Amino acid sequence: MSSLIARSRGPPPKIKPVSPTFYTGRASYYDQLTSLESAISHTRSVLQNLQLLPLPKFAREALPPLQPVWKAKDSMGTVLEARLTTSRYRRVTTLLNQLNDYRRISETAGCYELAAHVGNVLAIFERENKEAVLARGKRKPVEFDEYGRSYTIGRRKESTARVWMIPVQEAPATPQAQESVQKFEPAATITEVADSAQDLTPSGPVSFVDPAQPVNVTSTNIIINNAPLSQYFLVPADRERIIRPFKIAGLIGAYNVFAIVRGGGTTGQSGAVSLGIAKALVAHAPEVEPLLRKAKLTRRDPRMVERKKTGLAKARKAVSVPKSLGNSSDAQVHPILSTPGSSGSILRATQFTIHYVLGNLSVSYMTMTSSSVPAGSYLNIQLIIQLNLVPTPRA
Secondary structure (H helix, E strand, C coil): CHHHHHHHHCCCCCCCCCCCCHHHCCHHHHHHHHHHHHHHHHHHHHHHHCCCCCCCHHHHHCCCCCCCCECCHHHHHHHHCCCCCHHHHHHHHHHHHHHHHHHHHHHHHCCHHHHHHHHHHHCCCECCCHHHHHCCCCCCCCCECCCCCEEEEEEECCEEEEEEEEECCCCCCCHHHHHHHHCCCCCCCHHHHHHHCCCCCCCCCCCCCCCCCCCCCCCCCEEECCEEHHHHCCCHHHHHHHHHHHHHHCCCCCEEEEEEEECCCHHHHHHHHHHHHHHHHHHHCHHHHHHHHHCCCCCCCCCCCCCCCCCCCCCCCCCCCCCCCCCCCEEEECCCEEEECCCCEEEEEEEEEEEECECCECCCEEEEEEEECCCCCEEEEEEEEEEEECCCCCC
């Protein structure tokens, strides 16, 4: 009876799946794609209502560059709870890049609330060490100490330079300072000094000299390893290489430089100091950075000495092996017969006869040359050099 009742009721109703992509076999993956597409559609509509889309070409080129740092394919598959192939991973990153572009537009336009909502969605797919990844190619900012000195490091070939640079601070010559120098009086008078020195027996005459006048010293110095620039680098090209950043920036005489250089030769050391000075100039005067970058002074010269190769004399130079013409040779040189010439032209007859006996091989070479020389010179009648090269028979 119960079986008849069950048959009359029919089959049990099917449970409706939670996701419409349940029967695809990758419900989680397609659900995430659907949510990303809906976020993109919503963000686009908001930007269009704010008249921020579509952007003209010049406005899009003025936007800051995108710096996406998405998770790797395996990590992204863990988030999506599905095994990602290359094509699926590329499809996800394409949607993420488009959404990241909308976040960039909203941040630049000042819509920070919309940018924060989009950032929360993108944070799920970004790497945990995003800040460290973005800071890889960036140069660390130059720090200044309490005296206003900058500390930079420059390298070239095998040389390393530590450079400290500080702006020149010239004390203004006020009238009060000049009067104080002119009205300078010693703490003790001459009579007091004489009374205190009665017990001393001087070896020579005692003379009291007025205080020395202040000496004008050059306020701009470039010191390399506790030596002036002209004394440490004797080659003018090395000194010119160090001064070049100041010349390009137009800041000659504006800074004092103190450097400690180690390793390499004068060319490498001067290049290392130049790089350190260029970095310091960018820190002190950021407006000169485009000039120094255009002159290629803010980046290290990557050229290095090429290593020596096995079987070669140097990196690329081959070992020179002279050709062996024979084991023994005898040469007969006939004397030169010359008579004074009366005309302005002479004829030089030179005959070279090279006879090398090797089987039936015989070679003979003869040249005739003529040239014009001033009158009164000697006329070379004949010069015969005969070389008979006969190889020594093998034992």
